[in-house]
Amino acid sequence: MFGALTTAATGMEAQQILIDIMANNLANVNTVGFKKSRADFQDLLYTTVKVAGTSSSAGQENPTGFQIGQGTRAISTQKIFSNGQYKNTQNPLDLAIEGPGFFQITMPDGSTYFTRNGALQTDSTGRLVDGNGHPIDPAITIPSDAISVNVGEDGTISVVQAGQNESQEIGQVQLAIFVNTAGLEAMGRGMYRQTSASGAPILVRAGEEGAGTLSQGSLETSNVKVIEEMIDMITGQRSYELNSKVIQTVDNMMRQAANLRS
Amino acid sequence: MGSGIYVALSGAKAETNHIDVIANNLANISTIGFRSDDLLFSSLLSKDAAKMGVKGSLPAEAEILPGLDHSSLSKMNNFVQIVGGKTDFSQGRLLKTDDPLNVAIQGEGFFVVQDKEGEKYYTRDGSFHLNEEMELTHSSGDRVMDENDAPIRIDLSKEFEIKSDGRIVQDGKEMAKIALVKFTEPSQLQKKGHSQFINTKPETPPEPDTKSIVMDGMLERSNVNPIAEMTKLIAVSRRFEIIQQLIKQHYKLDEQSIQRAR
Numbered sequence: 001m002f003g004a005l006t007t008a009a010t011g012m013e014a015q016q017i018l019i020d021i022m023a024n025n026l027a028n029v030n031t032v033g034f035k036k037s038r039a040d041f042q043d044l045l046y047t048t049v050k051v052a053g054t055s056s057s058a059g060q061e062n063p064t065g066f067q068i069g070q071g072t073r074a075i076s077t078q079k080i081f082s083n084g085q086y087k088n089t090q091n092p093l094d095l096a097i098e099g100p101g102f103f104q105i106t107m108p109d110g111s112t113y114f115t116r117n118g119a120l121q122t123d124s125t126g127r128l129v130d131g132n133g134h135p136i137d138p139a140i141t142i143p144s145d146a147i148s149v150n151v152g153e154d155g156t157i158s159v160v161q162a163g164q165n166e167s168q169e170i171g172q173v174q175l176a177i178f179v180n181t182a183g184l185e186a187m188g189r190g191m192y193r194q195t196s197a198s199g200a201p202i203l204v205r206a207g208e209e210g211a212g213t214l215s216q217g218s219l220e221t222s223n224v225k226v227i228e229e230m231i232d233m234i235t236g237q238r239s240y241e242l243n244s245k246v247i248q249t250v251d252n253m254m255r256q257a258a259n260l261r262s
Numbered sequence: 263m264g265s266g267i268y269v270a271l272s273g274a275k276a277e278t279n280h281i282d283v284i285a286n287n288l289a290n291i292s293t294i295g296f297r298s299d300d301l302l303f304s305s306l307l308s309k310d311a312a313k314m315g316v317k318g319s320l321p322a323e324a325e326i327l328p329g330l331d332h333s334s335l336s337k338m339n340n341f342v343q344i345v346g347g348k349t350d351f352s353q354g355r356l357l358k359t360d361d362p363l364n365v366a367i368q369g370e371g372f373f374v375v376q377d378k379e380g381e382k383y384y385t386r387d388g389s390f391h392l393n394e395e396m397e398l399t400h401s402s403g404d405r406v407m408d409e410n411d412a413p414i415r416i417d418l419s420k421e422f423e424i425k426s427d428g429r430i431v432q433d434g435k436e437m438a439k440i441a442l443v444k445f446t447e448p449s450q451l452q453k454k455g456h457s458q459f460i461n462t463k464p465e466t467p468p469e470p471d472t473k474s475i476v477m478d479g480m481l482e483r484s485n486v487n488p489i490a491e492m493t494k495l496i497a498v499s500r501r502f503e504i505i506q507q508l509i510k511q512h513y514k515l516d517e518q519s520i521q522r523a524r
């Protein structure tokens with residue numbers, strides 16, 4: 001009887017997806033290097049009751065058609081790669097990229113993933129690894145007798161070893177930039193994989209060819225803005241309510257119709 | 263038996279169509295580039311219908327009534343008829359996404375997309391991405407056309423920029439220009455779903471739009487006004503209630519006449 005019932009249900013479903021995504025954004029508000037997501041929706045097919053321009057009666061044309069839509073559906077989610085806030089940690093192995101660019105991580109299967117999370121550590125052999133223990137690419141090993149580690153804005157890593165006065169260059173952090181960053185596929189744990197849509201990574205030194213510079217001793221927090229999410233949550237909740245009101249109204253109308261013969 | 267009950271019924275039918283349209287608007291409150299719909303009602307004077315004597319010019323309910331004398335209805339009865347739908351093409355609010363492949367139109371223009379069969383559609387949804395051939399595609403998978411009706415290829419090895427007139431500039435050179443068209447009579451557009459429109463009058467093709475501005479890194483939100491929709495929803499449900507009361511009254515009147523005749 002009423003298409004409005006199912007139509008409103010698709011609307012409620014859409015708002016539920018929005019709230020799910022928002023919940024994930026808010027849950028990761030303190031995740032280093034986290035990038036928030038956004039959902040995209042499309043309207044569903046339309047039932048055309050009357051086509052515009054067809055003749056209604058002798059010599060007359062319907063100036064407008066009459067179509068009834070059937071609701072909405074989610075088609076994709078997208079990551080938004082705007083920069084997050086930066087926080088100072090004083091930890092020499094915490095690196096933040098100020099501007100575009102990704103660190104490259106070598107996965108156990110040999111493939112390369114990309115991340116903005118620069119909370120690096122050293123493993124038992126002194127290799128620079130990410131929080132999950134995967135080495136960064138190109139591999140850099142910090143000598144065990146290093147007293148201090150210095151990372152330059154361009155990613156040059158130098159150390160002062162015990163018994164020496166001068167610092168020594170031991171490697172260079174390389175950044176990957178993408179022409180279409182939004183095309184990257186999120187793999188969880190703050191890591192991304194290249195896709196045909198993102199294009200191949202362009203490997204550059206930090207600060208060159210549009211890549212951001214490195215800042216030692218600081219980390220990039222998530223780009224989730226709590227206020228924005230709260231506002232979106234309010235509109236999401238209200239939109240959900242609006243759609244549920246449609247269902248209530250239809251229910252009322254159906255009850256009245258059913259009670260006609262009483 | 264009076265025919266007033268059929269007039270009420272035509273009103274009830276129109277209201278159910280109306281609520282379907284409201285439900286679709288509210289379901290698409292988060293759909294990028296969505297345009298809200300409304301219905302146009304008119305009273306169908308049975309006098310006119312009787313004069314014309316055309317079968318089908320009266321609502322079906324009236325036709326099936328055996329022995330219905332059109333001329334006797336002529337003085338009082340106005341059936342409700344849906345003349346057509348009306349799509350509101352006003353500007354939606356803009357949403358910043360920072361995705362270089364997201365574009366919003368400020369103005370009355372439309373993007374042109376083409377499906378695999380070569381059929382052209384029009385859309386305000388600029389949430390574009392790249393397909394495997396590196397062609398700019400709409401979220402439905404249809405390719406976005408340039409000014410010369412050719413698909414737009416983007417070379418991801420270099421930075422690109424989408425200018426406010428739709429030009430895609432790479433290395434200071436213009437690679438392509440996203441087609442922007444406008445319709446002098448937007449009512450000739452019919453919704454197809456997937457945030458796309460069909461031109462129902464192929465004999466009047468759209469003209470190039472030079473006034474609209476393309477905004478890169480932005481999307482256009484749905485132009486559904488929740489307050490207006492809610493108000494309509496309340497009005498519809500109240501009108502439906504009144505109509506149900508009318509039908510009940512008619513029912514009672516008939517009952518009384520039958521009893522008197524005994």
